[in-house]
Amino acid sequence: MSIDERYTLDSLREMVRTASVNPTLAEGGMGELAMAEWLAAACERLGFVVEVQDAAPGRPNVIARHSGTGGGHSLLLTGHTDTVGTLDMTIDPFGAEISEGRLYGRGSQDMKGGLAAILGAARALVERPHAGDLILAFVVDEEYASIGASALVERVRADAAILTEPTDERLCIAHKGFAWLSLRTEGRAAHGSLYNTGIDAIAHMGRLVAFIERLERDIFPRQVHPLLGRTSVHASAISGGLGLSTYPDACTLQVEHRLLPDDSPDALLALWQAEIDRHHAADPAFEASVALDLTRPGYGIAPDAPIVETLGGAIRSMTGAAPEFWGMPAWLDSAIIGRAGTPTAIYGPRGAGMHGAEEYVEVESVIRCARVIAAAAAGWLA
Ligand SMILES: [Zn+2]
Structure with missing residues (x-):
């Protein structure tokens, strides 16, 4: 299965240019609405059935479904649309400039790179039949109170989820x-x-x-x-x-x-x-x-849980290297999604500077993640 690299990179640039600073966290934050509108349109263009779920007024989650032919396991690919503020930044937060293979901007690493990997994988996945349902969910407010993930689990349950927070391509199975x-x-x-x-x-x-x-x-x-x-x-x-x-x-x-x-x-x-x-x-x-x-609460998933093994197998086959298990010190939405009954593994691209003055994501890493996620999803959905 091949990834449309142009599409994945263009999606990343457009999302970084679409400001989505968490309005509760940062004064003057414009919120996730424009990002949600962009994502809803992007998912519709890919052939998904799109539902917009207001976690709060003006703060919508985007839930997109691509039905399977039946009999397979369902999979949720998910991430958050909000970013932290930009006051301390020394680069153009919404410029999406690319230099030496790095795309710069607020949210590039945390976590529009991960969202672009989801879209790149989704574009490849919808082109072939799959048995299980593929669900994409883009949620608001992870950086503050996670009202997005809390609303999502009222509506969506899947057999497993991959959360594409930035893990530097390590397979994260626990966080604090x-x-x-x-x-x-x-x-x-x-x-x-x-x-x-x-x-x-x-x-x-x-x-x-x-x-x-x-x-x-x-x-x-x-x-x-x-x-x-x-x-x-x-x-x-x-x-x-x-x-x-x-x-x-x-x-x-x-x-x-x-x-x-x-x-x-x-x-x-x-x-x-x-x-x-x-x-x-x-x-x-x-x-x-x-x-x-x-x-x-924190969260952990067993290293031999089916979704972890599927993702680990995809990492091995797409990169040639064994998966590196990792624990994230920070808190993530996987605690809400996983504890609500959807076993969740965390895997996303390489970058640096999240919440800092100079944030970037490595473009090649986003493409590699899209490839790994597409391979894992294809196997899971069968
Ligand atoms: Zn994040």
Whole structure:
């Protein structure tokens, strides 16, 4: 099966030129609407039946279906249409200039290169009969709250999915999640001279800050994931205090945990609560609480899961090299799609500078990914 390289590259350029900065994340972000309109038209031209699903007003997912002849497995090829902002960029964010085999622009690596690989593969796949249904889904808002993927899984379930986030052509089978927690210590406000009345909430928070270092040093290093390293925690923000001559009545600390695929936020809460209880038992004046503000679980798929083996076989046959298994440190929509019942493998092109000043994707890598994805999909859909 051959890939139309011209079509794949032209699609990539047009998508990078179509700004789609996440409007919640970046002030002045124009959103994904223009990208969605472009993608809907592109999929219709390829012969897909296109459905537009509003994840929020003006923020549509594009879902495109190409029915199989029946009896095969269905496959979802998916990625996000939004990008982060452009304020810090030192190149034209929407120029799509090509230099030395690299195409530059905001979203070129993350992840319009991956979307172009999907379109290049889809163009090859629709030209021949396939038994299973081929579904393409282009979703909004991955860079902020993933309202796109959350809406998608209400509508689409497939036997497997390939998410084409940029993996430098490695086969990603795990990624981390995160949890944001708030800790609060209660003190008692009093004149700075009244040591027998005032309770210093900030000093009490110090005991919990010390726990962060104990977790990092003694507890979290005990459990290491082969691809993702270990779970981690850091302090993100702290506030408290009423003035120089006053005992602080309260102190709040926000912490971020980065989670392995099997880590549960409930277990983290229990860990913090046990620490709070320990301090309270030793010192009844110590009052504190912990709350979970937001969590996104990690995700993992077995290296011998059928879609992983199919994709690995396609990598081997199209590139001549064995697949390199990899774990992504960042969070991805595969946690939503995979945990909703569609086993998801992650594989996309090589590039650099995502979220940074100079972002690019390697053109040849996008073409290679299109080839691998087309081969994997052809085998899967049969
Ligand atoms: Zn991304």
